[in-house]
Amino acid sequence: MDKHLKSIDIKDFKCFKDFKANGFKRVNLIGGKNNVGKTAFMEACYINLSSVNIDSAWRVLSLTKFRRNSLEYIGKTLEFKDIKKDFETTKTVNIDSNINQLYFSVLNYDGKKEYKFKINSKETIININEFSYNYEKNDSIQFIDNFGLDNSELKDMFEAVQKKDKEEVLYSYINEFDSNIVNFKVIGGDKPQCKVDGEYRDINEFGDGLKHYISIICSLYACENGYLFIDEIDNGIHWSQLDKIWEIILKISKEQNVQLFATTHSKECIESYGRISKKFEEKEISFIELGQKNKKIESITYESDEVIEQIYQNQEIRGW
């Protein structure tokens, strides 16, 4: 990764009409009230960073839409027409950052639809049938939504740990999370399992927090020189584990050069973030507070010292 995402300008995307935010650091925690657009903000960043050509832009726009609608497809066979249908509900997207410029809109001439993409000044008009699925997947940009990774995705992320010979590090982190667990493997192709009392058990037999914790650690290794987005980072995690998670994130994100964005509603999670940043004198962190006034969404980005001071003074930074 040449650059970190420093700023973003979202003109048309979901709840954002004309939104700007800047001052992002290596690790960024996002807070705000319900429906203010925390997840949409991360999706906009994710789409912008992933959109390097039409194939990647179309894929990431579809994927983002699909991710939100995924529950609607449970029990159904997903077909191209479903993805197309989801994709076509997006009318315009206009997201610029210090990394990429992306503009997308649907053109409608007498019932004939075409799609206009402008990516980093290069403009193309294309028919949906010309979209290609033969994209080159960028593994160094990952998005963990609030449902977490499925087993197949976790297997992919774990491969990065294996390639880097970091299994022992992962085992020790897992053991710190739950001292009964002594090992972790993907067995039988795509079955993540944890070893307890001499026996491997499917990871889904454990609490959601453990899978989320392992997903975060593996994804950090997978996103070397890239970007990791985590929606509701403290989902399923007991408060007493939060310091450990932030310590791991600060350490691995620095070691692997990963820029991380995460959302939370939890005051305990924010306090832990400030406490651990202070403990390790980490300056490359920020807190992005989203709020709404007169129906306009705005942001305030706090730097490391400001985050710590706001927490110390018991100020409310979880949105307005």
Add this chain to the structure above:
Amino acid sequence: MVKIICEGDDDKSFIRQFLQHLKKEEVIPSNIVNFDSYIQSMKGKSNLLDSEKYLTIEKQIGKKIDKVLFIFDCDYIEDDNRCGGLENSKDCIENLIIQLDWSIEVDYYIFNKNLDYFIIDTLDKKDYFEDCESCFRLKELNKNRKILTCIYKTLYPKKPYDFSHKNFNDIKKKLVNLFKVESL
């Protein structure tokens, strides 16, 4: 949201108690829960009156903060401080407000001398405390009367100040105005 900007943690604690009292009196909205989040301590009068110390708050002005009330002590003119004494303090805060140039409603309240002096004047046993102050020549140790308010808190840990005292009327008006429903 509104913000009260004060000098230090003692002031913050006093304002918190006062707001709790106003909430009980039902003159500020009942949905205000975390009083601390409305009060920002600047860690000293010199910081409070220094426009360079408002970088974080400035990020919030106009977005999150709609109204600000500064509360601080005027201290003593003989302290050889540019902002010592009531008149100098007024000049300093008005200059600060001009320098900050926030396009929101900004007001201020200044305690005559200091918070402790102000509080002692409202105590129902004020005479006893002043006798104590003379006997032990406390003013020679600390003219701000901090020792007396500490004695009060030690003697009556569960008894709050008498916020219905007429001396509190002006600051009460400012706080009630700050928390008017339309400004939240």
